Amino acid sequence: MLKYVLKRLLLLIPVVLGITFIIFVVLNLAQGDPAVMILGQDATAEALAAKRAELGLDKPLVLQYIQYILGVLHGDFGTSWLGGYEVLPEFLHRIPYTILLGSLSMFAACIIGIPLGIIAAIRQYHFIDYASLALALVLFSLPSFWFAMMGQILFCLVLNWLPSSGVGSLAHFVLPSITLGANILASQLRMTRTSMLDVVKQDYIRTARAKGADERRVVVHHVLRNGMLPVVTQIGISFASCMGGSVITETVFSIPGIGSLLINAVKGRDVPVVMGTLIFIAVFVGVINLIVDIIYALIDPRVKLTA
Amino acid sequence: MKKNLRKTLALFLAGTLSFVLLSACTGDTPSSSNAGSSQTPAGSSEAPGGARDSATLATSGEPTRFFPCGAEGSNGNDYLVLNNIYDTLVFLDPDGTLKPCLAETWSVSEDGLCYTFNLRGGVKFHDGSAMTAEDVVYTFDLSVQNSTGKALIINYDHAEAVDDSTVKIYLTDPYAAFLNGCASRAGGIISKAYYEQVGADGYQKAPIGTGPYQFVSAVSGDTITLKAFPDYWNGEAAIKNVYIKTMTDASTQIIALENGDIDAIRSPAISSCLNLNEASGATWASGDSAGRVTLHISSNKGQPGENTDFRKAVQYAINKADVILGATEGYATRIDIDMCPSYSGHPEGYKVVERDTEKAKEYLASSGYQNEEFQIIVETGTVSDTAAQIIQSQLMEIGINCTVNAVDTPTFNDMWYAGTYGGMIRNTSSSLLDADGFLNFFMATEANYAQTLNNQHARTKEIYDLGMEARKAQGDARKELYLQMVDICTDEAYEVPLFASTSTMAYRADLQGVKIYPLGVVYFYDWS
Numbered sequence: 001m002l003k004y005v006l007k008r009l010l011l012l013i014p015v016v017l018g019i020t021f022i023i024f025v026v027l028n029l030a031q032g033d034p035a036v037m038i039l040g041q042d043a044t045a046e047a048l049a050a051k052r053a054e055l056g057l058d059k060p061l062v063l064q065y066i067q068y069i070l071g072v073l074h075g076d077f078g079t080s081w082l083g084g085y086e087v088l089p090e091f092l093h094r095i096p097y098t099i100l101l102g103s104l105s106m107f108a109a110c111i112i113g114i115p116l117g118i119i120a121a122i123r124q125y126h127f128i129d130y131a132s133l134a135l136a137l138v139l140f141s142l143p144s145f146w147f148a149m150m151g152q153i154l155f156c157l158v159l160n161w162l163p164s165s166g167v168g169s170l171a172h173f174v175l176p177s178i179t180l181g182a183n184i185l186a187s188q189l190r191m192t193r194t195s196m197l198d199v200v201k202q203d204y205i206r207t208a209r210a211k212g213a214d215e216r217r218v219v220v221h222h223v224l225r226n227g228m229l230p231v232v233t234q235i236g237i238s239f240a241s242c243m244g245g246s247v248i249t250e251t252v253f254s255i256p257g258i259g260s261l262l263i264n265a266v267k268g269r270d271v272p273v274v275m276g277t278l279i280f281i282a283v284f285v286g287v288i289n290l291i292v293d294i295i296y297a298l299i300d301p302r303v304k305l306t307a
Numbered sequence: 308m309k310k311n312l313r314k315t316l317a318l319f320l321a322g323t324l325s326f327v328l329l330s331a332c333t334g335d336t337p338s339s340s341n342a343g344s345s346q347t348p349a350g351s352s353e354a355p356g357g358a359r360d361s362a363t364l365a366t367s368g369e370p371t372r373f374f375p376c377g378a379e380g381s382n383g384n385d386y387l388v389l390n391n392i393y394d395t396l397v398f399l400d401p402d403g404t405l406k407p408c409l410a411e412t413w414s415v416s417e418d419g420l421c422y423t424f425n426l427r428g429g430v431k432f433h434d435g436s437a438m439t440a441e442d443v444v445y446t447f448d449l450s451v452q453n454s455t456g457k458a459l460i461i462n463y464d465h466a467e468a469v470d471d472s473t474v475k476i477y478l479t480d481p482y483a484a485f486l487n488g489c490a491s492r493a494g495g496i497i498s499k500a501y502y503e504q505v506g507a508d509g510y511q512k513a514p515i516g517t518g519p520y521q522f523v524s525a526v527s528g529d530t531i532t533l534k535a536f537p538d539y540w541n542g543e544a545a546i547k548n549v550y551i552k553t554m555t556d557a558s559t560q561i562i563a564l565e566n567g568d569i570d571a572i573r574s575p576a577i578s579s580c581l582n583l584n585e586a587s588g589a590t591w592a593s594g595d596s597a598g599r600v601t602l603h604i605s606s607n608k609g610q611p612g613e614n615t616d617f618r619k620a621v622q623y624a625i626n627k628a629d630v631i632l633g634a635t636e637g638y639a640t641r642i643d644i645d646m647c648p649s650y651s652g653h654p655e656g657y658k659v660v661e662r663d664t665e666k667a668k669e670y671l672a673s674s675g676y677q678n679e680e681f682q683i684i685v686e687t688g689t690v691s692d693t694a695a696q697i698i699q700s701q702l703m704e705i706g707i708n709c710t711v712n713a714v715d716t717p718t719f720n721d722m723w724y725a726g727t728y729g730g731m732i733r734n735t736s737s738s739l740l741d742a743d744g745f746l747n748f749f750m751a752t753e754a755n756y757a758q759t760l761n762n763q764h765a766r767t768k769e770i771y772d773l774g775m776e777a778r779k780a781q782g783d784a785r786k787e788l789y790l791q792m793v794d795i796c797t798d799e800a801y802e803v804p805l806f807a808s809t810s811t812m813a814y815r816a817d818l819q820g821v822k823i824y825p826l827g828v829v830y831f832y833d834w835s
Contacts, residue, residue: 032717040380256528
């Protein structure tokens with residue numbers, strides 16, 4: 001198992017290198033001169049040329065990339081071109097907010113979505129099944145920014161229960177987590193229901209019932225256990241997609257996380273910040289996938305993790 | 308064995324999640340650029356006796372530059388910090404008049420080449436040291452070492468400290484708006500001793516000035532905290548703690564204001580202000596801005612505007628009243644020259660072109676226009692964007708194949724500098740609030756400004772020469788030169804000035820003393 005984990009972690013290196021190289025090339029192809037963004041419109045051509053040289057923009061692209069990666073290997077993620085701050089400490093400051101937001105969203109989505117999916121599957125074609133599907137449809141269809149705005153108006157302005165933005169306390173994370181989790185909840189609910197229904201129709205479930213197992217045992221030990229594999233995969237994918245979803249949620253709720261950092265950096269062509277953020281996201285998604293695979297093996301003894 | 312392994316792994320995963328949750332909850336992680344806690348203010352608070360002692364202002368862009376003499380460009384967001392931490396020799400009032408600040412009095416030599424400032428006594432920096440004439444000389448010498456400072460402190464030659472409280476600043480050539488430059492962010496006085504000790508980076512991390520507010524902390528992406536300086540020369544500020552909060556989403560800003568989570572919003576859109584629910588205790592104010600929104604028509608080779616008659620056709624086809632109504636709900640002042648009415652040196656009696664579609668069609672016919680694409684570039688999501696769409700329909704009415712290309716700021720700048728546009732709508736501001744700002748767009752290549760390398764109209768040099776002459780002239784002579792410059796632009800239809808944009812502020816109605824400054828600056832010292 002340890003060998004397997006190590007191998008998977010090592011495989012992350014070429015993945016990260018590939019992603020970073022593509023992004024590096026794309027950022028360089030994009031219009032917008034970083035020197036102008038930094039020095040402003042009053043800068044002279046000489047000052048701009050000097051700034052480009054200082055940033056290494058006058059060197060060949062591949063050389064720039066190699067220098068950046070060598071820096072990263074030494075723990076130097078560079079300095080923000082626009083803000084002037086060091087990228088690594090900035091991450092360490094922001095990552096907890098994003099992970100907290102993602103974790104709370106996933107927690108809320110799973111704790112509501114999975115049980116609802118199970119109930120909907122057990123009570124197929126019952127009122128609760130239709131109600132759950134309708135809820136999933138609504139949550140899945142609503143744009144998150146609209147959902148966020150309506151939540152702010154209702155809970156912050158009308159009822160005055162929650163703060164509208166910021167990160168001062170856990171209460172600040174309630175609305176953002178619901179907003180980010182709504183979409184995930186819908187997909188968890190649907191995935192659990194579909195997966196459970198697939199398993200319910202299997203012969204071994206009929207056999208279990210024929211043997212005289214009570215319904216609770218059939219559901220918990222036979223249906224749920226076998227139906228959880230796709231759900232676990234979905235959790236992994238959803239957690240990774242939280243990183244993307246957090247861009248909008250963090251912007252709307254003024255949460256100083258990775259998402260809001262990334263969007264501002266992209267707007268300002270702040271290459272070191274964009275690169276650093278994407279390296280983090282790539283590693284994060286890789287690790288989440290690894291954890292999902294480990295959980296697979298825990299749930300299903302047929303799955304063997306071999307290097 | 309297997310069960311144990313599973314339990315261990317399950318515990319490990321649960322532990323990791325808990326750790327993450329707890330570490331995020333503490334929120335007391337180190338800030339990137341500056342030390343400080345991520346304590347978030349909960350709206351306004353009141354001191355004993357009912358007086359307000361703190362205020363939270365939301366801004367859509369994060370202030371990042373805290374050192375006034377740096378080479379990096381700064382914008383209105385940075386001014387939120389710079390203008391409250393640093394005092395300047397003279398102060399530019401909302402109505403454009405210059406008032407004493409660190410200089411109690413000043414005089415100008417007859418030839419306009421020497422400015423003498425008599426400094427106020429007893430002024431202290433935030434570290435307790437006294438401000439002297441040496442600090443003033445040092446600040447100016449440092450500011451003009453980079454091109455951004457040079458663009459504000461124009462024609463500076465050198466300065467000398469006559470004694471502890473008198474400074475003489477010498478210019479290479481007279482410059483009528485020199486005092487406006489002294490009132491700009493590049494004139495924010497820094498401490499020589501502190502700078503020599505910590506350097507530019509240290510100053511950026513822990514800035515000190517002589518202003519009414521001291522820097523406390525900056526938590527990136529979140530809040531910048533300032534506190535009133537007790538030894539401020541003009542008396543301690545009424546609002547003791549100021550929180551500048553970065554809130555990028557406009558709707559969230561409004562909800563937070565109506566909810567009472569924040570006390571003010573810097574420069575909200577007019578449409579947001581008009582929809583403000585005043586019953587919630589929120590209100591808004593507007594005033595003249597230093598920005599003017601103008602359509603610049605390229606006369607570069609290969610562009611439709613290469614032909615003068617085509618440019619004239621565009622000039623006559625535009626209905627400015629409709630543009631103003633559509634882009635600003637009517638809350639803007641029409642302009643016919645590329646200057647705001649509030650600029651010093653603003654001329655009078657200039658030529659004005661009114662909409663005349665028949666004339667526009669005649670000019671278009673005589674231009675030999677063959678339905679080529681006339682592409683107007685704008686920065687996406689701005690008032691210029693809306694204005695461009697209205698202009699597009701007006702130009703299509705007379706048969707011009709007009710398209711609008713709304714792009715992000717870096718792309719916009721690239722296209723502008725490369726000259727790859729037919730027309731361009733910009734919201735241009737003058738940091739000096741002076742007619743000289745008009746010249747920026749016509750700086751000749753000898754000045755080597757990147758922004759103008761591709762803005763070479765046939766008469767650019769003529770306009771540039773007049774502008775350089777106007778810099779030296781005073782009074783009516785100066786206005787006469789500006790008049791000639793703007794009339795050339797109108798005759799040649801190089802540009803169609805549309806409107807002077809509006810500065811806005813939305814705030815809680817119980818916040819007293821809110822003033823609207825043309826540059827969108829906020830002086831928390833005014834508030835109570």
